[in-house]
Amino acid sequence: MLIRRPNGLDIPYASEITPQAVYEQRREFIKKMAMGAAAGGALWEMANREAFAQTAAAKLPAKLNPAYSALDKQTPFKDASTYNNYYEFGTDKSEPAVNAHTLKTRPWTVSIEGEVKKPMTIDIDALSKLAPLEERAYRLRCVEGWSMVIPWIGYSLSNLIKKVEPTGNAKYVEFVTLADPKQMPGVNSRVLNWPYVEGLRMDEAMHPLTLLTVGMYGQVLPNQNGAPVRIVVPWKYGFKSAKSIVKIRFVKDMPKTAWNISAPSEYGFYSNVNPDVDHPRWSQATERRIGEDGFFQKKRKTLMFNGYNDVASLYTGMDLKKNF
Numbered sequence: 001m002l003i004r005r006p007n008g009l010d011i012p013y014a015s016e017i018t019p020q021a022v023y024e025q026r027r028e029f030i031k032k033m034a035m036g037a038a039a040g041g042a043l044w045e046m047a048n049r050e051a052f053a054q055t056a057a058a059k060l061p062a063k064l065n066p067a068y069s070a071l072d073k074q075t076p077f078k079d080a081s082t083y084n085n086y087y088e089f090g091t092d093k094s095e096p097a098v099n100a101h102t103l104k105t106r107p108w109t110v111s112i113e114g115e116v117k118k119p120m121t122i123d124i125d126a127l128s129k130l131a132p133l134e135e136r137a138y139r140l141r142c143v144e145g146w147s148m149v150i151p152w153i154g155y156s157l158s159n160l161i162k163k164v165e166p167t168g169n170a171k172y173v174e175f176v177t178l179a180d181p182k183q184m185p186g187v188n189s190r191v192l193n194w195p196y197v198e199g200l201r202m203d204e205a206m207h208p209l210t211l212l213t214v215g216m217y218g219q220v221l222p223n224q225n226g227a228p229v230r231i232v233v234p235w236k237y238g239f240k241s242a243k244s245i246v247k248i249r250f251v252k253d254m255p256k257t258a259w260n261i262s263a264p265s266e267y268g269f270y271s272n273v274n275p276d277v278d279h280p281r282w283s284q285a286t287e288r289r290i291g292e293d294g295f296f297q298k299k300r301k302t303l304m305f306n307g308y309n310d311v312a313s314l315y316t317g318m319d320l321k322k323n324f
Helices: 020-038 042-053 095-102 124-128 157-164 202-206 258-262 309-315
Strands: 109-114 120-123 134-141 146-156 172-177 197-201 211-216 230-232 245-251 286-289
Touching (some): 109 124, 120 124, 124 211, 157 202, 157 211, 172 202, 202 309
Parallel strands (some): 109 245, 146 286
Antiparallel strands (some): 109 120, 134 146, 172 245, 211 230
């Protein structure tokens, strides 16, 4: 059931906007931070240096596509690479940048299977060269109420879809991500059912905005941002953009996705950015832009479809409050 809060009302406690298991893990993380500070903070500083060092990734040139670039000011790279949701590496926003150095992105293959005429397993380097790479600055809006503007590098997912030739039975595309407890410490937790799975309706996946993404800010993806390959769907909340993909499946039935399984009353399959549909525990009417406004600064108004109104035709005749 949707419970509407007054627009602009700040949520005072993390426990009110976070599942209890995640909140408790974050509290433990804060305790560890405090212990590090009491000991002079040497270990914490070392971890941060390691996190920043791994962001010095290989350059990845791409041609700017102005037709798909937000006019908003871009989020600084430092913020975009150190404030992340990636529960496989920890539930606190700063943990992925510290922990994701354990992820090995080479060798890496992506299996494409299901209702396709040409199933394949493709190496990440071949996948990156399947179509000309473009730079597109997209808004990314998190269901928790914060947003960024990131210059992603990739190409429309439709290029890959056309390559494998889906059959008439393919109604949805399912993305399965890596879940390796040896590389990803968060997979040992019970925060979610692993592996992380997401999905799109076929016409959503074919929309030119849907980006198969291999880089950002002129370089290959940092591990904490979903290396070596992820999806970016800019008109949906960020959790719909699956990271570190190992399998793409074309299926007849709507996939069961990670957050929808975990909390079906809070996270629907479509998850389009819609300021008129509140999360059951907080408003979605406004957002805080990371790297631009201080935490206590005035929030900006959330735009329908995150400002990407070209996708509205995909949902003609649908009740977007019911199909959240």
